[in-house]
Amino acid sequence: MLLQRFLIRLLTMLTTLFGVAVVVFVVIRVAPGDPIAMMLPPGATDADIARLRALYGLDKTIVQQFFIWLSGVARGDFGSSISLRQDVLGLVFSRLPATLELAIVALVMAVTLGGTTAVIGARERGTAVEAGIDIASGAALSIPDFLWGLVLILLFGVLVPIFDISGRVSPQLDLPFVTQFYLFESLLRLRLDLTWDLLKHMLMPAVALALPLAAIISQLLKQSLKEVLDLDYVVLARVKGFSETQVILREALKNAALPTLTLVGVQFTFLIGGTVIVERLFSYEGLGNMAIDAVINRDLPLIQGIVLVFALLFVLINLSVDMMYALLNPRLRHG
């Protein structure tokens, strides 16, 4: 049953990725502006242009180009970047860890902040504390990550300059890292001085990304907690003499978390989508920042590769959330 569900989802996932590949391929080939003309020095002859077009396969029809590209992708070959003249997959892998670290730190913050405020709000239901949490989460939700980023730059980059507002790490530092997961590796190597420097750069973009998601988690989890708190088994726990906080953490949270989990999956993909502009805002050297440069430079192979990697991330997240939900939900597990 679970396996069948998994296989169906896997198939849907592949068709979605195929759809994304088709759409992005068609969209960027409609683009005016010749990427080849941009990479040649002025005075290049027509023969030069033709040779380069043939080199990048741009002399073939769109359908031929698509299937050449697709068969390459199937072999793990995403072509080479026109503006940076490097392997697309290598470029993507050099930047993806930075984006993943940022997204994961933001997710952890959102879950922590959203979860804590939900528990407090549910415990203090009907009081001014709950009303305050509602107002705060309403504002956090209505203001998008781009604007939160700017607010944070003003507050903690200019007014009280305690965090760095651009880059991923201070350029003067010597980095001993062998992977691109700087933050995680600095923790493993116990180089806490580097961890601190990385965090100082990462905190503001991460908070900007986390706030809207924290608000959604807070609202939804608080709602489900309040519903669960009226059920018999919770009342029983209360009668047994557990404190309200214990009742919430031990009994209610387990059952209230399931609807929130499904939502967090979709919302996490929105958060990752938000890294594109937030990375730009903070000059953070991740995949999204590179994507914007690729669009501005009309670097077709690189754009295709990055969009496809983002799409892959999105469908993988949805797939794992779906599987987790199936595993955790007793009705589906035995069904």
Place this chain on the structure above:
Amino acid sequence: MDEGRARRRGVSPRLWLAGGWLLLALLAAIFAPLVAPQDPLAQDLMLERLPPFWLDGAEPGYWLGTDSLGRDLLSRLIFGGRIAFIVAFAAAIAACLVGSTLGLISGYFGGWADRIISRIVDVWMAFPPVLFAILLVAVLGTGLSSVILAIAIIDWTRFCRVIRAETMGQSRMDYVENARIAGYGRIGIMLREVLTNVVPSIVALLSLEMGIAVIVEAILSFVNLSISTDDPTWGGIIAEGRLSIHQAWWVLVFPLITLILTVLSFSQFGEALKTRFDPVLR
């Protein structure tokens, strides 16, 4: 209208504030040439980076100060509002028409139509929206119509998903069955009965989408891909303010406040309209 009725209809102070701000900003944008104290494009290097009126060194007539080229910030914000509101209305309405129509068809008829539309929505949802918008504007060429088109192409799914779900719920209701027994055609029922009942959601989403469109336009101007660089836009001013943040903070603060107020107002307005139109909540 007496007080009790007003409260029942959800005319809260928040709605007044939100509506008030939107009306003020909209009127300022429409009558920009009359309202703006200065020419928004006039550069004067003698007047560069003037602070806002309450600080030392401010010049009369330049209420919110000037940017690094000596252009009046308030006038640029007022003129930038024109682009923001045109994009907000046009893009949101276009996204709404496409998305609601497809959502209505998908939810009411089900079957193949639903399967195809839902697959397209799945594919669309797998794109990072900001990157998709930047890509589309780069492809369509910068300009007002490209920005509007790009936002509509991306955000129709917001309407489609919600309206599909609502339509599916409504289609199972008794009144739809009654209408069918009474002899109405499928399309007639969809338009006359179901559509009327999903209108509150459409209106709320529309208002929310206007706020989103304003942000997307600002993001596109921020990465210098919106409309021609001569015309002032809120995002363009923000990009400029981000660069001169240590010399002239006001160039970032005022457009930021403008954007936040506008986005909050659109979302509050949407919520309030939904409550007002919803027969159950009312």
